[in-house]
Amino acid sequence: MSDVPARPFPSDRPADLESQPARIDTTKPHPARIYDFLLGGKDNFQVDRDAAEKVVAAVPSARAEVAANREFLRRVVTYAAGQGIFQFLDIGTGIPTVGPTHEVAQRVNPLARVAYVDNDPIVLAHSRALLTTNDRTFTVQADVREPDTILRHPAVRELLDFEQPIALMFVGLLYFVDDGEDPWSLVARYRDALSPGSHLLLSHVIDTVETRNAAKAYETATSGLSPRSPGQITAMFDGWQIVEPGIVPIHDWRPDGGETFAGQLLGGIGRLV
Numbered sequence: 021m022s023d024v025p026a027r028p029f030p031s032d033r034p035a036d037l038e039s040q041p042a043r044i045d046t047t048k049p050h051p052a053r054i055y056d057f058l059l060g061g062k063d064n065f066q067v068d069r070d071a072a073e074k075v076v077a078a079v080p081s082a083r084a085e086v087a088a089n090r091e092f093l094r095r096v097v098t099y100a101a102g103q104g105i106f107q108f109l110d111i112g113t114g115i116p117t118v119g120p121t122h123e124v125a126q127r128v129n130p131l132a133r134v135a136y137v138d139n140d141p142i143v144l145a146h147s148r149a150l151l152t153t154n155d156r157t158f159t160v161q162a163d164v165r166e167p168d169t170i171l172r173h174p175a176v177r178e179l180l181d182f183e184q185p186i187a188l189m190f191v192g193l194l195y196f197v198d199d200g201e202d203p204w205s206l207v208a209r210y211r212d213a214l215s216p217g218s219h220l221l222l223s224h225v226i227d228t229v230e231t232r233n234a235a236k237a238y239e240t241a242t243s244g245l246s247p248r249s250p251g252q253i254t255a256m257f258d259g260w261q262i263v264e265p266g267i268v269p270i271h272d273w274r275p276d277g278g279e280t281f282a283g284q285l286l287g288g289i290g291r292l293v
């Protein structure tokens with residue numbers, strides 16, 4: 021795993037990372053902070069905790085679901101790194117918590133690089149600390165719905181070589197993009213920028229009575245929640261060869277022991293051929 025091509029690391033941190041204090045809005049629930057609270061973190065505010073309690077009232081297994089999603093992230097990143105992928109574009113990163121992508125990937129390949137992208141300023145604020153200890157990671161504040169901004173971002177381009185395979189990560193993200201914004205076309209836009217051998221790592225909330233009720237907790241949040249059917253989730257893998265065991269409940273994706281049961285999310289990996 022040491023045959024990673026030499027590449028300069030971004031020396032010029034973008035201005036938004038270094039010089040501007042993050043503007044944290046505590047008047048509206050934010051998905052990253054609701055998720056942090058459900059994971060047992062401390063980077064959240066009363067407005068987020070109130071929304072998270074509504075999520076738990078609608079989906080009693082919500083805490084287990086988010087824990088299972090983190091476990092899924094660990095397994096799919098480990099799998100991709102084991103396939104020789106040393107570049108990761110992790111969109112919808114979340115607040116750095118136990119087992120961030122670069123730690124998991126670098127356990128397999130210490131030279132692995134991760135470009136983190138999230139639209140929530142709190143993620144950027146926390147990533148500053150992360151960056152001081154790991155120069156193979158980089159965090160950009162941007163919105164997944166603006167693929168050109170992300171794909172052409174100078175720091176992303178400097179860190180990741182698009183001529184080499186990249187693991188494109190939409191783990192627990194695309195249900196924050198509504199149907200009108202066409203997440204299927206969005207995935208295709210990213211896919212078309214990648215080289216053969218790239219992987220799509222994706223998990224998504226399923227449409228159930230419980231998750232539809234949970235979506236109400238996001239009505240006042242910065243993003244709504246759009247649960248989707250298994251067919252709609254699988255359609256996001258259009259143009260990708262689906263890796264065994266397929267698009268399955270996330271605890272069933274290559275379990276390696278002690279998985280948390282999660283009935284409300286599907287996930288899987290696609291490979292670009």
Ligand SMILES: C[S@@+](CC[C@H](N)C(=O)[O-])C[C@H]1O[C@@H](n2cnc3c(N)ncnc32)[C@H](O)[C@@H]1O
Binds near residue numbers: 055112139
């Ligand atoms: C449920 S968390 C998932 C975190 C992490 N990927 C994981 O699976 O543990 C969703 C993340 O997506 C981010 N997010 C939501 N909408 C986004 C958008 N339009 N563009 C970029 N990030 C977004 C949120 O800020 C949050 O950090």
